[in-house]
Amino acid sequence: MRTDSAGRALQLLSLLQTHRFWPCAELATRLGVTERTVRRDLDRLRELGYPVDSISGKYGGYRLAAGSHIPPLVLDDEEAIAVAIGLRYAAEAAVSGIEETSLRALVKIEALLPHRLRRRVSALHSSVASLRRTAVDDVIHPESLSVFAAACRDHEYVRFGYRRSQGESSRRHVEPHQLVTAGRRWYLVAWDEDRRDWRTFRLDRIQEPRPVGSHFTLRTIPGGDAADFVASSIGLTAREHDATIVIHRPFAEIEGVLRWADHTLREEHAEHCVVRIRSEDLGRLAMTVAEIALAAPVTVIEPAELSGTIERLTTHLAGP
The missing domain is CATH 1.10.10.10 (Winged helix-like DNA-binding domain superfamily/Winged helix DNA-binding domain)
Known part of the structure; x- marks a missing residue:
């Protein structure tokens, strides 16, 4: 006993x-x-x-059962670490107001962690750097997330104002089906009642969402997967041009530069590496090569027309 x-x-x-x-x-x-x-x-x-x-x-x-208040929680070691890490990166989220709340919760959690766990969490935080958000117009209001999460769950129509990238605004009446995150961005996959078609909406461009009160019958998202539909809609999967380049530096030394490029390592050698890069057009490929060239000499293997595009880019950057 x-x-x-x-x-x-x-x-x-x-x-x-x-x-x-x-x-x-x-x-x-x-x-x-x-x-x-x-x-x-x-x-x-x-x-x-x-x-x-x-x-x-x-x-x-x-x-x-669910109660009227939050009693003390019991977490094992791995759960405590997961919560601390999640709160750290929630503090850098694009959801308005959650940063300060997450930091307050993180301070409470880390204060309770035993030394062995605090060291593991600190090691991860000190080894990972995050890009700071420079734009202030991509912040999402928590109320919008709550409205759409409930509407997706309850299959309830929602009306809202929507601002497109060109600045035009319109009113929308939609069937919200699923929320999708892509990096710091949040997207809503919905059936647009007025346009009678599927649409992807950025949540930071949505204004004053309001549930209508009536309900719809759930539809099947094209392709069956909301994340794939968003990737296709915003061009994450559109990579129609690719190139093979030689970077005259060990891969380990330039891996940080390549993290922002759509790339695949083909060969790795002591003094150089062969990399396949992809983009929507030759112009963007040329810009990618130019960025890599700031860190190491680059030789284009294919396609031949990419070299010409890079030469024109270099001439324009040099000025008259």
Whole structure:
């Protein structure tokens, strides 16, 4: 029998937080105690504010319910690290107001971490750098996320104003189907009622979304996958031109430069590497090569016309 009541209570709470239904006998077996002891420990958890539901009878048991407030949480080592890391990068999110809230929560979590876990979290934070957002017009209001998340769940029509990249505004009446994240950007995949077609909307360009109150029948997103549909819509998969180049520097030395290019390492040698790069057109390929050339000499293997495009780019940059 276990005599450490505090440790046993924490183990019991950890089991309940899986939110599955636990017969009393199974909990007793897991904890190595009697069913009477389990019921006594459950009463202690209720006194601490944990809403434990019970079902009596032959097939009765217990489960943790949603309460009116947040009681203390019990996390294992890996869960605690995951929460700390998630809060750190949520503090750099594009959702308005969440940065400060995430930092406050992170300070509380890290203050409670044992030294061995705090070192692991700190090692990751110190080894990863993030680009700072320079634009202020791509911030998303949490209310918009809440409106569309609920509308996607409940299949409810939503109306909103939408500002396109050219600056024009229009009113939209849509069936919201799914939210998709791409880096710092959030997108809504929806059926546009007025245009009778599927559309992708950037959430930072949506203004004053309002649920209509009526509901729609769920449709099948083209291709069956919302993320693939967004990638196709915004051009993430459109890479119609590619080139093979030799970079006269070891790959490890220029990998940081290539992280922003759509590339594939073909060959790696002591003094150089062969890389395949892709983009929408020759002009963008030339710009990519020019950026790489700032870090190391580059030789274009193919296509031949890329060399001509780079020469023209160089001439224009040199001026008259």
